[in-house]
Amino acid sequence: MIAVWMLTWKELIRKKVTLMTLLLTVLFWIAFYFIARSAGASVSHYESGIISLDNLIDRFRGSAILLWIGFFFASFATGFLAIFSSVAAVTGEAEHGVLQSVFARPIKRTHWYLGRWLGFVTFCLAYALLLFVSIIGIVAYATGVHPDWSSIGPALVLFVSPVLLMVTLTMLASCWLAPLGNGVAMVLLFGMGWVGTMLDRVIAAGMFASNDSTKTSDTMEMVSGLIRLLIPTDALQQRMLSDLFQVKDLGQSFTSRDSLGYFSIVNPPSDAFLYYTAVYFVFFLAAGLFAIRRKDF
Amino acid sequence: MSYAIETFGLTKNYGNGRGCHDVTLRIPAGEAFGFLGPNGAGKSTIVKMLVGLTAPTEGKALLFGQPAGSVEARRRIGYLPELFRYPGWLSGEEAMVFHAKLCGMKGAELKRRINRLLDEVGIGQRGKDRIKGYSKGMQQRLGLACALLADPDIVFLDEPASALDPVGRHEVRELLQRLRKEGKTIFLNSHLLEDVELLCDHVALLNNGRILADGRVSDVLRASTRWRFRVGGMTPELLDWLREAMIVPVDIIPWEGGDTPAWGEHWLEAELAEDEQVGYFNRLLMEQGLTLYETRKVKSSLDEWFLQAVSGLEHRGENR
Numbered sequence: 001m002i003a004v005w006m007l008t009w010k011e012l013i014r015k016k017v018t019l020m021t022l023l024l025t026v027l028f029w030i031a032f033y034f035i036a037r038s039a040g041a042s043v044s045h046y047e048s049g050i051i052s053l054d055n056l057i058d059r060f061r062g063s064a065i066l067l068w069i070g071f072f073f074a075s076f077a078t079g080f081l082a083i084f085s086s087v088a089a090v091t092g093e094a095e096h097g098v099l100q101s102v103f104a105r106p107i108k109r110t111h112w113y114l115g116r117w118l119g120f121v122t123f124c125l126a127y128a129l130l131l132f133v134s135i136i137g138i139v140a141y142a143t144g145v146h147p148d149w150s151s152i153g154p155a156l157v158l159f160v161s162p163v164l165l166m167v168t169l170t171m172l173a174s175c176w177l178a179p180l181g182n183g184v185a186m187v188l189l190f191g192m193g194w195v196g197t198m199l200d201r202v203i204a205a206g207m208f209a210s211n212d213s214t215k216t217s218d219t220m221e222m223v224s225g226l227i228r229l230l231i232p233t234d235a236l237q238q239r240m241l242s243d244l245f246q247v248k249d250l251g252q253s254f255t256s257r258d259s260l261g262y263f264s265i266v267n268p269p270s271d272a273f274l275y276y277t278a279v280y281f282v283f284f285l286a287a288g289l290f291a292i293r294r295k296d297f
Numbered sequence: 298m299s300y301a302i303e304t305f306g307l308t309k310n311y312g313n314g315r316g317c318h319d320v321t322l323r324i325p326a327g328e329a330f331g332f333l334g335p336n337g338a339g340k341s342t343i344v345k346m347l348v349g350l351t352a353p354t355e356g357k358a359l360l361f362g363q364p365a366g367s368v369e370a371r372r373r374i375g376y377l378p379e380l381f382r383y384p385g386w387l388s389g390e391e392a393m394v395f396h397a398k399l400c401g402m403k404g405a406e407l408k409r410r411i412n413r414l415l416d417e418v419g420i421g422q423r424g425k426d427r428i429k430g431y432s433k434g435m436q437q438r439l440g441l442a443c444a445l446l447a448d449p450d451i452v453f454l455d456e457p458a459s460a461l462d463p464v465g466r467h468e469v470r471e472l473l474q475r476l477r478k479e480g481k482t483i484f485l486n487s488h489l490l491e492d493v494e495l496l497c498d499h500v501a502l503l504n505n506g507r508i509l510a511d512g513r514v515s516d517v518l519r520a521s522t523r524w525r526f527r528v529g530g531m532t533p534e535l536l537d538w539l540r541e542a543m544i545v546p547v548d549i550i551p552w553e554g555g556d557t558p559a560w561g562e563h564w565l566e567a568e569l570a571e572d573e574q575v576g577y578f579n580r581l582l583m584e585q586g587l588t589l590y591e592t593r594k595v596k597s598s599l600d601e602w603f604l605q606a607v608s609g610l611e612h613r614g615e616n617r
Contacts, residue, residue: 003398014386097381101443104348104376104453105399106368297350 001115004107008119012085021081021127028073029134036066036142063145064245070135075162075237076190078128082166083186086120088179089171094297095178103297113292117171117285124163132159147244158240162233165281166190172288175295193234196227200266228269232277235269242268299361301326301451301482302347306356309342317342317506319356324499326361326450329473329483331493331514333603334503340486341379343503344453347484348376360451372400375449377440379456379486385429389420389439392428393446400447414442419468433460441469451482458489470495490599494518500599502606510606517602523595524575525550526565529588536565542581545569562590 012018039062093099103109132155140146147155170186177185199220228235242265302324309316317339324330334340345351347358349366358365361373383392393411397403402410415424418438428436437460444452457473458466466489473496477483487493493500494514501511531549540547547567569575575592582589 003395007395010391011384011386097378098384100345100350100378101376101381101383101396101440102399103350104371104374104378105396106372106401107399108368294352296352297345 001111001118004112004115005119005122008116009123012119012123017081017084021077025077025127025131028077029138032066032070032073032135033138033142035069036138039066039143059143059145063139063143066139066143067135067147067244068241070139071159071237071241074128074131074135074159075234077131078124078160078163079166079190079233080187081127082120082124082163083170083190084183085124086116086167086170087174087183087186089116089120090174090292090295091177091182092174092179100297109292110289113171113289117167117288120167120171121164124167125160128160128163129156132156151243155240155244158236158243161236161277161281165231165233165236165277165284168281168284168288172284172291175288175291189231190233192227193231196224196231197234197238197266199224199227204266228273229276232269232273232280235273236277238265239268239274241265299326300324300359301328302330302358302360302484304343304347304356304358307343307346307353307358308355309339309346309351310354315339315342315506316354317503320503320506320508321356322501322508322511324482324484326482327477327480328499329477329485329497331497331500331599332484332486332503333488333490333493333500333599334509335607338503339506340503341455342506344376344455344484344486348374348453372447373450374453375444375447375451376453377444377455377457379459381440382436383428383439383443385427388425388427389415389431389435389442390424392439393424393443396443396446402447410446410448411442414445415439417472418442419465434462434465437461438465441472445476449481451484452476453484453486455486456488457485458487458492466492490603494599502603504607504610509610510602514599517599518596522568522570524567524569524578525591525593525595526567526578526582526589527562527591528565528582529562529590531561531563531565531587535585535587538585539565539578539581543567543574543578545574566595 090099102112136147136152166186169189170182173182173185203217203220203224245265300323302322304320304322307320307322308318310318315337320343322330332340332343342351346353347360347365349371352366360370363370363373383389387395390411393414394407397407397411411424415421418441420435420438420442423431423435428439431439437457441454441457444454454473458469461469470492473483473485477496483496485493485497497514499511500514500517502509536547536549545568547565550564550566552562552564567578569578579589579592
């Protein structure tokens, strides 16, 4: 299993996808730094010397919006890396005739699968950690506001969870789907998570506030809930941002919806949803292990 | 007698009429076995079931008494797939190290064995190059080296010489002959019947997923009883007379190597089971005043055996 894990790292490092991802990440860092610096300047230059509550809230709002933007990029960068690194894990490699010689070796298929999974997951986690630290670092440096240290650990766990989910789902689907089909399917599934959150925003913004709109809102809430259950990645992201901004603790003085506008955190999932996500993850990882054992090559 | 490979009613049903049906084989340890058949006959399906890549729908297979596909069985095999590729971003040596680790090999012995095998298959120092720069023939050689990595007791080779030039084919043939002398069991799936004929002790012919014929190669080749005679002065009347005198089929066959010479030489072919019949035939030719230039037994080949066995049958692999 360790040999397969190490080979997966070697593959990801040698393939150009890693190089391109890092290059684009550097570009993002540069752009994000300048955005953060200019936003930080605009919220902190007035009221010099005296920190009023309004000024504090302005700075906090600025920092929250920057984090939202940074993690929006980070979410799809890590999601896409997770998808496209593992998209050809099974069928793609079998089509190229790579797996036939591997599975004739005295190694359990489940060990090979777990080795590949660990390889993809640890690589993407390393990248996610890099993004997480850099985004918080850039925002803290530019605005002088940093999240509470106690919230960073749980937020990091929530931030990297979609990587686990996407690698697990993509590898499972790769047991049946060819790389192109699998890539398209997983991107659509991942994107659907965003749609769920957007629906929540639309409902929260009261865009269906007319007299007979209750039924429409109910339907949309139900669709949004189902989407979250189908693909919990973006819901986890919302919970991560909610925890990071400590929206609950700020209470009346800072209402996310009123203060952040489009960047508000709407309906962050409950702890029960996190348990559901853990079961979801274990179920699909087990399904992948089952599928690889049964597959004919 | 201990058997390296045993199959009992091995069946794979893909649901589209393809696969194989009720294949029962017994291959003694240390033998070279040639598996023949037209395209699409199901040969690769059987090999895949034996090496554990595909699960049978019915029946079972044992390798040295262990269920095919089990980790214990796979510990004793080396496999060169028909259509395979190693990752192009690895070097040949790295691919072999990876496969060696999958076999549980480690330490200095691993390095020595890899270098020796790379030399044996003719890759040598190019083992350090990335595989994406290898020719198809070199990839085939690397595949062969990988198949032999764990010093397997059974080597499954699916078209091992398909991408090789004549020199490469000759080298592979020599390598396989050496393996056979070392007592390895070789399961050779090949369309190059000349290679099968030179290497294998036993052959089986598969058509439409079923075993059509099988036997020892020596028996298959011995089955021929045809003799050829190069004679001068033959006439149609004499031919009729010879047929009546011998009571066996005697025919004039097309001249080997071009037009019939002007002085009336012909090649006669006759089915003669006993050496005494050959002597008698010679005597009759001399008594009739014919000139006998050359006499030889027609050497039977696997090609002929193969073609005879499948002639007139439908092959599902191709639209004919």
